[in-house]
Amino acid sequence: MSFKREVIQGQEVVSTEITDDIYDLPHEECGLIGLWNQKQAAFDAYYGLHALQHRGQEGAGIATLHDGKMLAHRDFGLVNQIFNRRQSLEELKGKAAIGHVRYATAGLNDINNIQPFVFHFHDGPVAMAHNGNLVNAHSLKVELEQKGSIFHTTSDSEVIMHLIRRSQKESFIEKLKESLKRVVGGFTYLFLTEKELIGVCDPNGFRPLIVGRMPNGGYVMASESCALDQIGASYLFDVEPGQIVSINNEGIQKEYYTEARQQAICSMEFIYFARPDSNIHGINVHTARKNSGKKLAQEQPVEADIVIGVPNSSLSAASGYAEEAGIPYEMGLIKNQYIARTFIQPTQELRERGVRMKLSAVRKVVEGKRIVMVDDSIVRGTTSKRIVGLLKAAGAKEVHVRIASPALKHPCFYGIDISNTRELIAANHTLKEIEKIIEADSLAYLSEEGLISAIDLHSDAPYKGLCMAYFNGDYPTALHDFEREYRAELERIVVD
Amino acid sequence: MSFKREVIQGQEVVSTEITDDIYDLPHEECGLIGLWNQKQAAFDAYYGLHALQHRGQEGAGIATLHDGKMLAHRDFGLVNQIFNRRQSLEELKGKAAIGHVRYATAGLNDINNIQPFVFHFHDGPVAMAHNGNLVNAHSLKVELEQKGSIFHTTSDSEVIMHLIRRSQKESFIEKLKESLKRVVGGFTYLFLTEKELIGVCDPNGFRPLIVGRMPNGGYVMASESCALDQIGASYLFDVEPGQIVSINNEGIQKEYYTEARQQAICSMEFIYFARPDSNIHGINVHTARKNSGKKLAQEQPVEADIVIGVPNSSLSAASGYAEEAGIPYEMGLIKNQYIARTFIQPTQELRERGVRMKLSAVRKVVEGKRIVMVDDSIVRGTTSKRIVGLLKAAGAKEVHVRIASPALKHPCFYGIDISNTRELIAANHTLKEIEKIIEADSLAYLSEEGLISAIDLHSDAPYKGLCMAYFNGDYPTALHDFEREYRAELERIVVD
């Protein structure tokens, strides 16, 4: 895959110039918000997107419905960079809005991929926003192109709209239901039409979507409950797997568009993605993480002087470990607040520099100490190695690495940027090898059972409510376009 | 119709937010260039577009084919503003290219409307560029949307590609031929695929398209021959009405896609649009203009001391008038070279200011003189009034206005920005009224016959090779989507 740099309106933009392999890199983690019957809805969308900013920093946008027209503004950058003047929100008039924050993998930086997408049809406008990933997008695109459809973005997200527009059903909802039966993967969608705000969750419930009520009678849907708290909305319910929630001036309607549904929410939402103050299906994320630290202390104890967490996402787990183990919890690592988190950096080179610029060890705290260093996960291992090195350079006597989740061994096809196993250290090395590579005095992971009981979703078999495919390769859906290449990878994955 | 201002990548952009009446403003005059088998084709496209810059100053772009991929760069602005570094051309690698300069009516300033359009299909990329206007674009759009097509631009130009993609024919050329039978209007298209460069002219030949050979064996197609001269190409032939010219590595293939064809090239190309050094169907534009001045002197003589032309487009006609009348030709008006021509200015207010800032009368030349002021046309009359006023303020004794074309009374639906008759002074006033409004001592136009014989295309009936519809309402095609509103306007048009 190669890219083209071009200057659009005086700004350099990276876009793709190839068609064939464009479907290879569709992995996205994003955040959605929608509002209905809320005065100056764009303002609430803005504040809500701000609370969801951790779900995507590449770009953002808001579309509003005003007088039968769809207004929109979207751009690369953070929410507060894109909407940097009061006027830019005031111009987005209307009482209904959807918003989107986008995280995209390297390269597909085409402004056309920034959402919400807005369509000006002769029979009325539609805006849509999408979080997640389809595993049969490529097949569907080829099929649709062969029928004469023209795609204008390189994103999976456009597929559903082509299906909808080709449906022979009467209403938008019916067209949508028909179309949803064709797409496979992990996703939530928001659609805004002249008549309603619609939220959709895939049949496995991979991605979260929460519904709330605004103080004045309006409604909100968002990827995380922290967005509801941000704008003063009260929680109503989580959208369930295979469910369509439609909000119009009559109120809320819920229905299922498929019988084949089960709960298998992405466990990384609890481990890493979601904000600690969010609740997902009734479980507080901070509490789940603290519990995972406690479980980890039970499963993988070690004699040490202090417990430290890798800021910021591992601090909850670290304090759980410390509390359970009865070892003091200390601030041994300082994070430079002017850097976005590692997992978000677009290139490997920047990722590596990012870490060095991001964390500092506090010598006065760590010097001469035996340390339990708690982290939420290990992807490539480069970050862990660097932090262990940092602590030792600052005088730590021993560094025992404890990971508050199982080892990442398999790719995710439902929207997380782990597209192949070559970058996953645990797919390519045994535990002992990794311990050596990252130069830790010891290394241990939380068990799958430990993670499940820490999150404690009380959900049924077979998945107990959680997708753990990146840990164990047990994917809740068929893999379609990715089946063949995953089989090839599978043969290479190291079994400990 | 209303518009939305948004800031895309730090630049303010005006885009539309309405669907219904988006089809109302499709009038464009543009310039095209295409190259095949020319090393660093983007450089020739750049220089060629520069020569075509007078055909559109709103935006421009170049797409090149390299290694099976379509590279492209396009933006708002002049060619030399968009491509302002050698590197920006060097990055557009490849031996085939198409380029476009765009003039658009007020408002639809969406970057997505800037051409060439580039499509990344799963079965290979296609780039296209379009000059002209369709009269059935709205109907076709609605029909296509009803079949599930999704349009992404507000431009007519996208319609043909949807038709092509839906065709069941085998080859691109066959799909194109089938699609061309559906579109009605004035147009030339350039298409670039992996296999060929294709040029198309509408069945009436409203817009010019010239084919030439590059010194090294490559080929070029362009809207005007001045672009061929610019890059050192030699003239081969003008694309004929209803003709498809396809250039590939085997050479040039020509064929007609319809039997219903006749020559009716836009007479404004000779009168105003084209560059004086261009030749169209073998007729030099400067010579045609000079001849029109001579005819005008024969038809509308007047006793005067000097003849002056309105710079720059009327200088040829003025010198012809002077030569025929035996009156000295003088430089009585100076044009500020830092202003684009009036006809191009986007708003009425700017048009009016533009004139005042654009022309100066040279007092020492005009003082005390009886002047024949030759201009190519009168649209709203405001410019003429201002120039007459300028000359009188500088001491002119008499100002006799002579127009080197007939009176503009009807709208154009084939690509010229005269979308309704309300702005045409001659559609709303008699000759004597106009004479009074512009405060001329006398006013006269060239006759239709005079114009035809001045251009002298030696073409057959019924149109003698020229579209004169804006003068006489005799449109060479059915008006389709515009039929009804034109009939309404027609009742209002003043008959002298």
Add this chain to the structure above:
Amino acid sequence: MSFKREVIQGQEVVSTEITDDIYDLPHEECGLIGLWNQKQAAFDAYYGLHALQHRGQEGAGIATLHDGKMLAHRDFGLVNQIFNRRQSLEELKGKAAIGHVRYATAGLNDINNIQPFVFHFHDGPVAMAHNGNLVNAHSLKVELEQKGSIFHTTSDSEVIMHLIRRSQKESFIEKLKESLKRVVGGFTYLFLTEKELIGVCDPNGFRPLIVGRMPNGGYVMASESCALDQIGASYLFDVEPGQIVSINNEGIQKEYYTEARQQAICSMEFIYFARPDSNIHGINVHTARKNSGKKLAQEQPVEADIVIGVPNSSLSAASGYAEEAGIPYEMGLIKNQYIARTFIQPTQELRERGVRMKLSAVRKVVEGKRIVMVDDSIVRGTTSKRIVGLLKAAGAKEVHVRIASPALKHPCFYGIDISNTRELIAANHTLKEIEKIIEADSLAYLSEEGLISAIDLHSDAPYKGLCMAYFNGDYPTALHDFEREYRAELERIVVD
């Protein structure tokens, strides 16, 4: 004071258009770095400035010395926004560099005020960077203008260079020493000439400046030791009050330029400004803060269920309080990592919105609890009120606010953005009034003695090493240009 908005090179810039009162707003907190004899010094300056980013986010710049010429790049924005391409650092060639991050009060957003300043004199270039504020800048400016000097920036920083250039002394160092005797205030300067890198500290040592050695033999000076850690430099010494440190190819020379010197470093460096991993005069900032929390627990105990800190600057003090009081330390407030800290926001309105968007209470942690909420300081009180409200809205039973520093009652004239007492809640209200305003169940501050013993500088009378003027009005220098207005304010300040 009024400002002018102008568009310079397509970007809106706010600049001043008045001369008289331009001297009213010179309060700045900034960060400096300098390198000598370090290959590709600009890269180290970049990484070092990144570590100092918390000291100023308005703008930044780097100047390097290469082949006798001074190269420079500076702009508005964060360090990684300004230097966003490898090339922009590679173009800043040379083995010596100085860099600057700038924080400025509202309005004086003139690009000319971004440092380092670079001067191209006929006898060789000089670059300079300045942290702090002069109290006699206005007087000196008027005096210099009366002698014919022309100032080009609205910054205090330019004054010293005019003094230097007018000095009759021989060497740059001697001219500098003479000039330093004229300026009064809190400051550190870095100067880079063709021969040397010079660091200067004011006679009271208000601002920190640290000297270190690079691994390869080069040297570095920086405002905080965290910048040395960032680039792998080892600590040598802190520049002392009234000291000039000059580094050239012979090594390091230290000398005092005045006898009247004493240590009175800004206590806010420990309380709020500096990064927790920095050491100042041998004292670790995190440790000082943790100690202040302990002292606070001793001085102001309260019965409670949990202790929480306001992220991020108060977490150290909160953990100290918890440890000393034996009350669990919990994560009850989550900070949105995509907002800069309140104290930095330019306008009151944005400050207020910033807080609401910045912090979230974790309901599951705080619900039903009696809480000790530890914060580092209270400026206007609006933030405290909002956090107390947040916690109560999330179900907190009681909120006891404990401030790990004394009450802010007086303005700072040495470089902190507290320019008058009208904005200081403690200058205008009694303790009980504030407690009521912020709706806390109780409120208490750390005593001055408590703060001094927590930081524990072991320095002599009269200031025990610390400037505490904003707490007690005891300014270590004469106030010069600010004397009169401060006297007026003083009469209004509430005595508890």
Add this chain to the structure above:
Amino acid sequence: MSFKREVIQGQEVVSTEITDDIYDLPHEECGLIGLWNQKQAAFDAYYGLHALQHRGQEGAGIATLHDGKMLAHRDFGLVNQIFNRRQSLEELKGKAAIGHVRYATAGLNDINNIQPFVFHFHDGPVAMAHNGNLVNAHSLKVELEQKGSIFHTTSDSEVIMHLIRRSQKESFIEKLKESLKRVVGGFTYLFLTEKELIGVCDPNGFRPLIVGRMPNGGYVMASESCALDQIGASYLFDVEPGQIVSINNEGIQKEYYTEARQQAICSMEFIYFARPDSNIHGINVHTARKNSGKKLAQEQPVEADIVIGVPNSSLSAASGYAEEAGIPYEMGLIKNQYIARTFIQPTQELRERGVRMKLSAVRKVVEGKRIVMVDDSIVRGTTSKRIVGLLKAAGAKEVHVRIASPALKHPCFYGIDISNTRELIAANHTLKEIEKIIEADSLAYLSEEGLISAIDLHSDAPYKGLCMAYFNGDYPTALHDFEREYRAELERIVVD
């Protein structure tokens, strides 16, 4: 001399990083305008600058005086690019303004060099604008720096303000008069203070400056009378050599600041720089050019079929030649209106490409003809060679080049961009050699006497009102800083 590219506020800027040789490239041609007692003076300055745009396209600016404050906006680009919104003019409130358009030689593209310069002194603001060049600027800069002055621009223009500010005289006018005695060269200045608008002309009157009256009682000063016509002002008088014109609320005051004065206005103003509709010292520029063509026909006749001029600056001379010779005047060359004139292009490479992209020969006009090609001057000869080549490639039988001014053999030190003789073809080659180089069938120049009589200033000896130094080396002033290098060049100059 080398330059540094830096990105200031997102725009690439080229600036100098060297001090030593910065004084080598001070040659500028510019345009000035000033208004006093004119409501919304910025609007008139804008329109006036537009009329002066041909005098400089690199950058422009306007400063206005409002309520005792100086407001200003300046930038790179054309006047209508910099002031592209009504608001940007409306914000420049006030009844007094000065404006500037700047042309600068390659490289010194520092925004700080764009004028008017605005100074915010403690005793009141001053704005200034400068056209021309000093021959002792370098000496004065070194002298002033040695006294402690700090220069902030690389432009000569700043020198006078340092002299003024160091003067011990009482009033601004007296300080200015004293300072003007120190500077040597060709210049006009405009100064705007709270009390007055001041215009100054050098003792030789090298640069033009015209004074006019606004319809409503206000006053205007401008470099050319076309700016007065543009804004509807009536002509009062040309500022004379060595004269200061001061306009305040009392009216106009004129005085001479030196006795050593004589008229020697730059002859290139008539030949090339000024707009044809401008009058300088009562002489219409178009008429002077037409006369020079007539003289040329008398002095250098040739048998030919048509006379053509090189657009646009040579059309007047060509029509004069044709009229005098009785040979038809034809339009054989077409200029692309989207290119600025050659002389303005910053680099040699761009100059060369510029010509190729700028002119086209009209084959139908020139084919088979013997042509007299009239041009105003030959600088490097590359343009002439290219045009001759163009005409011959288009079928011209013979091309006889006639230049409507003498041969350029010497550099100009008073503000024209001919900084050394190495680039002047006539300084390095004989007439016959040039004829051969440019491949003309014959080449001839107008004589010095011919030029003087064509312009016909009726001025006294020794210079008959005109500086002709670039033709004959007879410089009206001592050369100061340039003396030595000119002497060296002089030895190399070819004598025909």
